[in-house]
Amino acid sequence: MADEQARSENPELDSEKTRSSLDRLYDIYRDIATTADRVMQTRCPYKDAESRCTAKFGCQNQFFTSDPTSLPACAGSDQIDYRDAWDT
């Protein structure tokens, strides 16, 4: 459906400009991946900006609150290798 809509309503495209845009997107993602490699040296990648755990597996640093619908808090300190706390 997305394919049909795109073709029928918006056929024109500046290919050169598009390639430049896609290159820019790749550059942004490459910087993000490089930053991720750096950040993951110390901070668990499953820990979000509000220090909640987004992992779908068990971890000793998960601290569950009384609200069963909310994500568990992360009790990791970022001082000790976080991977040791992951359930394997």
Place this chain on the structure above:
Amino acid sequence: MPITHEGLAREFEFVTSPGEQKHIFNGIDGTAPIMQEMAYELIVGNNTEVDRLTQEALAEGFTANQLLDDGLLNGMAIVGVKFRDNLIFVPEVLVAARAMKAGMVYIEPILSASGVEPAGTIVMGTVKGDLHDIGKNLCIMMLRGAGFVVHDIGVDSSPEDFVEAFEEHSAQVIGMSALLTTTMPNMGRTIATFEDLGIRDEVRIMVGGAPVTQDFADEMGADAYGDNAVDAVDKAKELIKLLEELKSS
């Protein structure tokens, strides 16, 4: 003209480097309200809204170039700055990447129709017994950013899951990820399944993950090992090139 969308204006305040401020502001300056809204919804990771706004903008006659440049890329540029400055972290980035994907679903067919072909088709998954998905998800984000069509089969994927996805999507490359030493052998089992079914030559297989090494990849019979997400893109490009050369010879 100032940034008219209140949420986007707030997000723009996180960009503090003068050079980046100028670059990103110039990108946003003068863009239509719907583009600014799209950029904002991407930053906050609202893929449903990005989906809706993309459809709405296309119906209103905005071009794919405008959607990409004025909406999606402006949003992702701010996400990149916030991540680098430790204002957001990997989960928020991946949610924003999912929102980007929601918009790209409508743009990719326009790209194809205009001769901007995908770089290739890849199936990615974390192997059986392994629930760790961050590395895989970062690789998927990078591969999509490099123009690949990526089908994510998720975590805990059996050899049969990989084979099924390969056949369903006519993938050229299979990417397997593992974080645990205990699940790494499942990479080899998956490769063996492709061999047993007589389809090993039709696909190229790359592996990655924290405990995985080039030696292990060689031992398992993989075609390539990706050390990180950027490397995975380079390896995928090489594999597809080799596969196409093989098929044309």
